[in-house]
Amino acid sequence: SYELTQPPSLSVSPGQTASIPCSGDELGDQYTSWFQQKPGQSPVLVIYEDNKRPSGVPERFSGSNSGSTATLTISGTQATDEADYYCQAWDNSLVVFGGGTKLTVL
Amino acid sequence: EVQLVESEGGLVQPGGSLRLSCSASGFTFRDYPMTWVRQAPAKGLEWVSSISDSGRSTYYADSVRGRFTISRDNSKNILYLEMNSLKIEDTAVYYCARGFRADPFHYWGQGTLVTASS
Numbered sequence: 001s002y003e004l005t006q007p008p009s010l011s012v013s014p015g016q017t018a019s020i021p022c023s024g025d026e027l028g029d030q031y032t033s034w035f036q037q038k039p040g041q042s043p044v045l046v047i048y049e050d051n052k053r054p055s056g057v058p059e060r061f062s063g064s065n066s067g068s069t070a071t072l073t074i075s076g077t078q079a080t081d082e083a084d085y086y087c088q089a090w091d092n093s094l095v096v097f098g099g100g101t102k103l104t105v106l
Numbered sequence: 107e108v109q110l111v112e113s114e115g116g117l118v119q120p121g122g123s124l125r126l127s128c129s130a131s132g133f134t135f136r137d138y139p140m141t142w143v144r145q146a147p148a149k150g151l152e153w154v155s156s157i158s159d160s161g162r163s164t165y166y167a168d169s170v171r172g173r174f175t176i177s178r179d180n181s182k183n184i185l186y187l188e189m190n191s192l193k194i195e196d197t198a199v200y201y202c203a204r205g206f207r208a209d210p211f212h213y214w215g216q217g218t219l220v221t222a223s224s
Contacts, residue, residue, distance in 0.1 A: 035211070043151065043211075043214055044214075045210060048212075086150060086151050088151075094153070094156075095156065096153070097143075097153060098150075099150050
């Protein structure tokens with residue numbers, strides 16, 4: 001079965017850039033979405049179709065996808081961005097989630 | 107405003123059954139595919155099942171196929187998940203979400219906890 005691999009954790013200083021990778025076989029050949037989830041809350045879509053931002057998502061969130069790696073980039077990271085982040089793609093048209101990355105802002 | 111509201115989950119014995127529902131409002135329900143995603147305690151997101159806008163096509167994760175049934179009532183704007191032969195490992199918060207395939211998961215419900223335990 002298709003797997004998406006994310007680092008379990010990542011740390012970034014406030015104001016710096018956070019880059020969260022998601023790797024999968026030929027991932028660049030399909031669309032990837034990214035979700036932010038804060039403790040006790042439902043997931044929130046922050047990037048879809050590799051690099052599109054839903055309305056209301058700050059411009060500091062961006063995405064890219066090429067080769068075998070999709071990347072969520074948060075520029076000028078703020079304390080409020082501390083959360084778990086999940087990538088999502090497809091396996092034979094069925095949904096696959098990455099294991100998630102806990103982003104710590106300190 | 108799009109709203110997805112799941113029914114209350116609950117405590118069920120292993121081997122038991124439970125039906126979840128998700129009431130939708132703020133959009134034309136019959137125009138969108140719908141999906142269930144779950145999250146075990148302190149774990150990541152796991153796709154469970156999806157259904158086409160018409161309800162004619164359904165899709166399941168291997169972990170629940172043959173035990174869970176997804177359905178929808180487009181006249182009532184409700185999505186369902188019938189869960190049978192529940193296992194301890196089905197314990198999770200279950201979310202309904204709007205979307206599947208060409209439709210990204212823009213909207214999620216608040217989630218409902220299902221606990222399978224004796």
